[in-house]
Amino acid sequence: MPEPLTKQQLREIQDRVTATRKGDWDMHLDNDGQPAGFGPFSYVEPWLEDELLPAIDFCTHARADVPALIGEVARLQRELLIERGLRERAERRRTARPAPTATLHWAAQLDADDLEAFLSELATAASGDDDLTTLQTVEKTITEWRRNADEQQRLATPGGSRAR
Incomplete structure (x- = not known):
């Protein structure tokens, strides 16, 4: 499993997303109906024919998927901070000695x-x-x-x- 992303890494990914063309990166077909590009890419040369469509599918969805994933990471980080805070507060309560009550x-x-x-x-x-x-x-x-x-x-x- 990869290491968790740092705030700096997430910022860099977000910056790369922001710098790209907005909108969907739909696939472009040539005159023969073959994939010829997607999004801002106008020419695609496959390294292996059977890997071309999955690679294009991955890339065409990247413009929408990456921002969604960044948003999900941010949401999970907020939840983790809240959960950590609640856990720490519960631990402090559990380990804190109650203030002595003076019966007399x-x-x-x-x-x-x-x-x-x-x-x-x-x-x-x-x-x-x-x-x-x-x-x-x-x-x-x-x-x-x-x-x-x-x-x-x-x-x-x-x-x-x-x-x-």
């Missing part, structure tokens, strides 16, 4: 003393013997501290205080 993002808003108290209570809650009870105690501690942090944030936000 609200705890980062606590002042140093409250954060220390929260972590201390959390450590105490997590030190139980029964796994299910320990999990429930940890969840309860986090929930209570989250409510307190949310309330403090609400009160610290302008217009956040409510009359009770």
Whole structure:
């Protein structure tokens, strides 16, 4: 299989096509009805008689076939670029690590003393013997501290205080 055409090679082929006579390159027959030329060629001398008509057929279609092939190459190159881009984007998504989600993002808003108290209570809650009870105690501690942090944030936000 031949090597893929470079952009320069495609440009050179397109330039050669553009430089030729426009329109179909129909076959010309002589007075005896024999092939005498095609397109801009007015005389054809066969090297082998049985190869003349296929060669003329090839050449007469070249003026239309080559531009069509150049167009098809350009279309396939565009599709390849799009496909490559999609594949690269999918690979980046596949290999990219998701941004870490901070489950306790609200705890980062606590002042140093409250954060220390929260972590201390959390450590105490997590030190139980029964796994299910320990999990429930940890969840309860986090929930209570989250409510307190949310309330403090609400009160610290302008217009956040409510009359009770």
